[in-house]
Amino acid sequence: xxxxxxxxxxxxxxxxxxxxxxxxxxxxxxxxxxxxxxxxxxxxxxxxxxxxxxxxxxxxxxxxxxxxxxxxxxxxxxxxxxxxxxxxxxxxxxxxxxxxxxxxxxxxxxxxxxxxxxxxxxxxxxxx
Numbered sequence: 001x002x003x004x005x006x007x008x009x010x011x012x013x014x015x016x017x018x019x020x021x022x023x024x025x026x027x028x029x030x031x032x033x034x035x036x037x038x039x040x041x042x043x044x045x046x047x048x049x050x051x052x053x054x055x056x057x058x059x060x061x062x063x064x065x066x067x068x069x070x071x072x073x074x075x076x077x078x079x080x081x082x083x084x085x086x087x088x089x090x091x092x093x094x095x096x097x098x099x100x101x102x103x104x105x106x107x108x109x110x111x112x113x114x115x116x117x118x119x120x121x122x123x124x125x126x127x128x
Contacts, residue, residue, distance in 0.1 A: 005073045012069035019062040026050040027104075030111035034118070044115070047108055054104050 002010070029043035053060050067077035 008069045008072035009075070012066050012073060012075075015062055015066040015069060019060075019066065022046070022062065023050070027107045027111075030114040040115070043111075047111055051104070051108055054101055 025043065026047050029046065030040075033040040033043050070077040
């Protein structure tokens, strides 16, 4: 039977995977929502939330939860946003935080463009 620190570390890893999945969903979700209006609404809400959390001075709840589990596991949690901690160290070394924020904004703009194009097609088919 695993001890609490081992279990807490497993939970921290689980939250990390969920965090990454949420980010991927925000970035690419528009490509998976075609013909699914309810899923489109869920994605749009998640995208707006992701943008707000990225620009606002508030910490992400998933980051806080992951850090809490890491402390429970006896590890030193990282400081700062999820994106800067993981992506900056592995994919984008020495990238200014503002560049990551701009990249996220561009990804959200692409998603918005996909939705706008779908809306235009829907509107054209409804009228004619």
